[in-house]
Amino acid sequence: MKKLGLLISVLAMLLLALSACTTVPQASTPAPGGEAATSGEAAASGEAAASGETAAAGGKLAEIKAAGKIVVGTSADYAPYESIDENGNFVGFDMDLIRAVGEKLGVEVEIVDMPFDSLIAAVQQGKIDAVIAAMQATAERDQQVDFTIPYRMTKDAFVAAGDSTLVIEQPEDAAGYRIGAQTGTVQEGWIQKNLVETGLTPADQVFSYERADQAALDVASGRIDLLLMDAEPSIALAEETGLKILLITELTAEGGKSIAIPDGATDLKAELDRIIQELIDDGTVLKIQEANGLP
Amino acid sequence: MEFFQDLVTTLNFILQGLWVTIGVTVVALTIGLLFGVVTAMLRVYGNAFLKQIATVYSVIVRAVPVIVIIFILYFVIARFVNLSPFWAGSLALGFASGAYQTEIFRGAFQSVPPGQMVAARAIGMSQMQAIQSIILPQAARLALPGWGNEATLVLKDSTLVFVVGVPEILRRAQQVSARTLEPFVAYAAALLLYLALTLLTTQILQWLERRYRLQM
Numbered sequence: 015m016k017k018l019g020l021l022i023s024v025l026a027m028l029l030l031a032l033s034a035c036t037t038v039p040q041a042s043t044p045a046p047g048g049e050a051a052t053s054g055e056a057a058a059s060g061e062a063a064a065s066g067e068t069a070a071a072g073g074k075l076a077e078i079k080a081a082g083k084i085v086v087g088t089s090a091d092y093a094p095y096e097s098i099d100e101n102g103n104f105v106g107f108d109m110d111l112i113r114a115v116g117e118k119l120g121v122e123v124e125i126v127d128m129p130f131d132s133l134i135a136a137v138q139q140g141k142i143d144a145v146i147a148a149m150q151a152t153a154e155r156d157q158q159v160d161f162t163i164p165y166r167m168t169k170d171a172f173v174a175a176g177d178s179t180l181v182i183e184q185p186e187d188a189a190g191y192r193i194g195a196q197t198g199t200v201q202e203g204w205i206q207k208n209l210v211e212t213g214l215t216p217a218d219q220v221f222s223y224e225r226a227d228q229a230a231l232d233v234a235s236g237r238i239d240l241l242l243m244d245a246e247p248s249i250a251l252a253e254e255t256g257l258k259i260l261l262i263t264e265l266t267a268e269g270g271k272s273i274a275i276p277d278g279a280t281d282l283k284a285e286l287d288r289i290i291q292e293l294i295d296d297g298t299v300l301k302i303q304e305a306n307g308l309p
Numbered sequence: 310m311e312f313f314q315d316l317v318t319t320l321n322f323i324l325q326g327l328w329v330t331i332g333v334t335v336v337a338l339t340i341g342l343l344f345g346v347v348t349a350m351l352r353v354y355g356n357a358f359l360k361q362i363a364t365v366y367s368v369i370v371r372a373v374p375v376i377v378i379i380f381i382l383y384f385v386i387a388r389f390v391n392l393s394p395f396w397a398g399s400l401a402l403g404f405a406s407g408a409y410q411t412e413i414f415r416g417a418f419q420s421v422p423p424g425q426m427v428a429a430r431a432i433g434m435s436q437m438q439a440i441q442s443i444i445l446p447q448a449a450r451l452a453l454p455g456w457g458n459e460a461t462l463v464l465k466d467s468t469l470v471f472v473v474g475v476p477e478i479l480r481r482a483q484q485v486s487a488r489t490l491e492p493f494v495a496y497a498a499a500l501l502l503y504l505a506l507t508l509l510t511t512q513i514l515q516w517l518e519r520r521y522r523l524q525m
Contacts, residue, residue: 087474091487098484100322127484128474132380136474139384141394 074279078143083122086112087142089130094306095148098127107306108146111165112273114298118289134158137274143282145274159277162286164270165299169245169309170201172261173252175233180240182260189214191239194221194229201242204266230255242266245309262309312494319485319498326481327502333399333467333477338460340403345410350440352411353418363411370408376469378405383473398470406463413459417452418444450521457514461507478502 078084088096088108096106104125116123126142133145137159150168151161172182182188189209195202202222209215221238223229226248229241234255243251245262252259273290275282293299351363370378382401383394392400421444429439468479476484482499486492 091483093487097488099488100318102322102325126474127476127480129472132472132474135380135384139388141384141387 073281074143074276075281075285078119078121078282081121083124084116084119084144085124085126085142087126087128087133087136087145088147089133090127092148094308096146107166107302107308108148108271110302110305111293111299112144112146114293114302115273115286115289118292119285134274137276140276143275144286148271149274150269151272151274155274159274160279160283161272161274162283163290164272165290165294166303167264167270168200168267169262169264170204170242170266171245171248171252171259171309172263173230173233173241173243173248173257174239174260175236176256176258178239178258178260180260182240185261185263185266186214188240188242190219191215192219192221192237193240193242194223194232194238195242196226196229197222197224199243200268201244201266205242208266226251227255230257233257249309315489315491315494316498319482319489319494320501322485323478323481323495323498323502326476326478327506329395329475330464330467330477330502330506332395333402333470333475334460334464336396336399337402337406337463337467340400341406341410341459341463342456344404344407345414346445348407348411349414349418352415354436354440367408367411370405371412373405375402375405375466376472379469380472394470394473394475398473398475402463402466402470406459406466409459409462410456413452413455414448416455417448420451421447450523453514453518453521457511457518460510460514464506464510465503 088104090096090098090104090106092106094106095108096104099105104127109125112125113123128136128142130147133142133147133149134155136142137145145159149155151164155161172185172188174180174182180191185204185208193205193209193215195205205215205220210217210220221229221232223232226241226243229238229243230251232238233241234257240260241257245259248259248262251257273286275286348363348366351359352367355363379398379401382404383392383397386392387397425443425447426436426439429443430436434443467477471477471480478499482495485498486495489495
């Protein structure tokens with residue numbers, strides 16, 4: 015009987031905890047402000063504690079402007095997008111970009127380092143105002159948060175052996191050659207859809223690999239002619255394994271990297287979309303990209 | 310030689326996380342001590358209802374990974390109370406450690422011969438007075454070795470608070486590793502710091518144990 019009582023209390027507590035979790039999004043109240051934010055402790059600002067739901071009422075942008083700063087989360091372990099230099103400064107493409115955005119927005123930018131997995135939850139709970147972490151706006155993430163327009167399109171690379179004489183000027187030029195890609199990637203999907211289903215390449219000429227470096231070895235040994243993969247890691251990989259990159263293109267890629275903001279913060283999204291478009295148009299993004307050695 | 314130069318540079322960078330780690334550990338241990346002593350008292354001397362509550366706390370919290378508790382406390386509870394990541398992480402770690410410390414102190418309370426409580430009550434002390442002046446001092450001495458073990462565990466569990474963005478030693482090592490692509494140097498520096506901290510903690514506790522040992 016005693017055991018049963020304990021079991022029942024445990025279950026009751028679990029139920030309570032669970033119901034608390036599920037009711038939180040509805041029952042949100044803006045927490046009082048006044049939290050001293052020190053960069054070392056990566057404190058969330060008081061204003062940031064207000065939830066996404068209050069932002070939906072049209073206050074998120076005004077809130078950020080009133081606070082005079084935007085708190086942006088990132089996961090600083092993904093150079094050249096975001097990392098920390100030996101003096102403890104946040105550096106990289108995303109960091110330069112978000113500072114440029116902050117300048118246009120007329121507010122200070124406070125960057126907070128978190129594990130990548132915690133970022134979406136943190137922006138949902140209002141712990142941070144936005145996320146910039148080379149993050150792609152996937153359908154699953156889009157259900158949790160909102161995304162700005164992409165500030166950088168994903169690019170793919172066609173890689174061939176160092177002594178290859180192939181010429182690839184557009185993705186369709188790969189038709190008919192033995193081609194490899196990583197299993198389950200966007201690139202593999204593109205090959206299936208655009209080369210195999212259209213009849214340009216026979217299905218038995220397409221090879222799929224667990225990892226990109228395994229595919230690279232097969233390219234080097236001549237077992238396949240081409241490898242289609244993410245452009246950024248391809249540069250280091252090609253250098254390491256003596257391969258050459260024939261083409262870097264956006265045409266095979268889907269979507270790009272966006273800034274994540276709280277769900278329903280339409281005013282903030284409109285403003286950030288405008289600023290990002292401006293930065294792309296005036297060449298700032300290109301400049302930042304070159305400064306950080308990105309293709 | 311280059312390895313040692315890298316190690317020194319890395320140590321310098323990671324050292325900024327040292328105070329965070331120490332801060333988190335001290336706060337968590339203190340909170341855990343309060344929780345532990347009180348719930349252990351309830352588990353041993355409380356009435357049926359209080360005993361049940363204390364047992365449920367100890368059983369559930371010890372059954373859940375600490376990282377889950379930190380995450381939930383930060384993202385769910387901190388919505389209503391505006392806690393900084395440092396405090397949320399430290400409190401959550403303390404809340405979790407409290408459950409383990411409950412068991413340490415429960416064992417210690419139960420190791421004090423029951424006759425002492427009976428004797429204390431017989432000379433007119435209330436139960437609270439008896440616990441305070443007869444049982445607790447003896448239990449504290451018995452709990453010390455086990456508690457020292459828990460202290461080093463909490464020190465190492467402090468690596469978990471990074472899940473809410475507190476940049477302690479291990480996260481700083483990860484940042485170095487991501488930048489330099491030399492994980493060995495980065496983690497070797499972290500290892501040295503943790504080793505130093507753990508040895509220091511153990512020394513302090515040994516001194517305490519000697520200081521409060523029964524003199525025969």
